[in-house]
Amino acid sequence: xxxxxxxxxxxxxxxxxxxxxxxxxxxxxxxxxxxxxxxxxxxxxxxxxxxxxxxxxxxxxxxxxxxxxxxxxxxxxxxxxxxxxxxxxxxxxxxxxxxxxxxxxxxxx
Amino acid sequence: xxxxxxxxxxxxxxxxxxxxxxxxxxxxxxxxxxxxxxxxxxxxxxxxxxxxxxxxxxxxxxxxxxxxxxxxxxxxxxxxxxxxxxxxxxxxxxxxxxxxxxxxxxxxxxxxxxxxxxxxxxxxxxxxxxxxxxxxxxxxxxxxxxxxxxxxxxxxxxxxxxxxxxxxxxxxxxxxxxxxxxxxxxxxxxxxxxxxxxxxxxxxxxxxxxxxxxxxxxxxxxxxxxxxxxxxxxxxxxxx
Numbered sequence: 001x002x003x004x005x006x007x008x009x010x011x012x013x014x015x016x017x018x019x020x021x022x023x024x025x026x027x028x029x030x031x032x033x034x035x036x037x038x039x040x041x042x043x044x045x046x047x048x049x050x051x052x053x054x055x056x057x058x059x060x061x062x063x064x065x066x067x068x069x070x071x072x073x074x075x076x077x078x079x080x081x082x083x084x085x086x087x088x089x090x091x092x093x094x095x096x097x098x099x100x101x102x103x104x105x106x107x108x109x
Numbered sequence: 110x111x112x113x114x115x116x117x118x119x120x121x122x123x124x125x126x127x128x129x130x131x132x133x134x135x136x137x138x139x140x141x142x143x144x145x146x147x148x149x150x151x152x153x154x155x156x157x158x159x160x161x162x163x164x165x166x167x168x169x170x171x172x173x174x175x176x177x178x179x180x181x182x183x184x185x186x187x188x189x190x191x192x193x194x195x196x197x198x199x200x201x202x203x204x205x206x207x208x209x210x211x212x213x214x215x216x217x218x219x220x221x222x223x224x225x226x227x228x229x230x231x232x233x234x235x236x237x238x239x240x241x242x243x244x245x246x247x248x249x250x251x252x253x254x255x256x257x258x259x260x261x262x263x264x265x266x267x268x269x270x271x272x273x274x275x276x277x278x279x280x281x282x283x284x285x286x287x288x289x290x291x292x293x294x295x296x297x298x299x300x301x302x303x304x305x306x307x308x309x310x311x312x313x314x315x316x317x318x319x320x321x322x323x324x325x326x327x328x329x330x331x332x333x334x335x336x337x338x339x340x341x342x343x344x345x346x347x348x349x
Contacts, residue, residue: 002149006179011152013183014169015159021194023216027209029201041337042199046228047301048308048332049192050288052325053221055309057281060316076278077285084286090127090226093289097282101275 072108076100116230121245124230127283128222128246129253134276136254139166140261146174150262157258161218161251165189192326195333196224203231203238211240218247222280225287232294300339308332 058073080097143153156166165186172182197216204212223246295301311328
């Protein structure tokens with residue numbers, strides 16, 4: 001199997017700039033007692049990052065806004081949210097969302 | 110026999126099951142896409158095993174296909190993955206009693222998905238983070254990503270079939286479920302809702318307005334700042 005030299009260079013460089021932000025805070029910040037405001041701030045990171053990631057998945061496709069009238073993802077996410085809220089089950093919510101999306105595509109297709 | 114007070118590798122691997130299912134489908138699609146953009150199977154596996162970052166692999170593959178200069182690709186990947194700073198920092202307080210080299214290994218395989226699974230566990234437990242549990246979570250995610258990338262790279266044009274079955278919707282559904290579970294951990298549901306709506310709107314708005322992949326990191330910083338500002342201004346500073 002062939003690996004081009006410039007692809008190898010790109011992957012190694014990209015891996016380096018990826019691993020540093022992943023590792024450095026865990027190694028350095030675990031050693032020091034963070035100020036209260038920073039702990040409060042970090043406590044909101046999960047909700048914020050999940051909201052940002054989810055909205056991108058639901059409303060965007062290929063860098064474009066998906067029209068609300070033809071947004072199947074917006075409909076399929078509802079059963080996933082309902083299952084997560086009712087049963088506290090991540091895997092159940094994933095199954096509900098995938099099944100809803102499959103049904104919607106079958107109906108549309 | 111050890112008690113289950115210290116959650117172990119197998120427990121972490123089980124907790125990673127939703128991530129594994131999501132990665133098997135999205136990783137398969139990633140393998141197909143990378144192969145279609147001109148990478149060899151070996152190059153796809155190099156990306157998968159060494160870079161191990163879904164959106165960055167998509168971005169890198171498309172830039173390589175467009176014959177972008179290596180430094181431009183690397184700089185773009187840096188920006189795409191800079192959000193890991195926030196995730197790594199948010200996990201850090203739970204791993205203060207863990208040796209630095211173990212924290213480095215835990216962080217090296219950090220992804221959006223493993224982060225939220227880990228945090229969900231750590232917030233509920235009350236005890237510190239377990240490196241063995243994290244290794245179980247991380248390695249199950251890593252192995253499923255690599256296997257799915259390989260299968261996708263080898264299979265080529267079957268992606269339409271998994272799309273019809275809705276498997277590409279596994280990751281959005283998991284994000285939604287984790288968001289719902291996060292609300293239970295928040296001190297105020299109303300503040301969490303405000304943060305969610307602000308981060309969502311900013312994420313979409315910035316993605317439409319700005320080139321590049323700035324939307325997640327800007328929306329996360331702004332959303333977390335809004336939540337912290339609301340909490341610090343509305344709660345009496347008795348426990349400073």
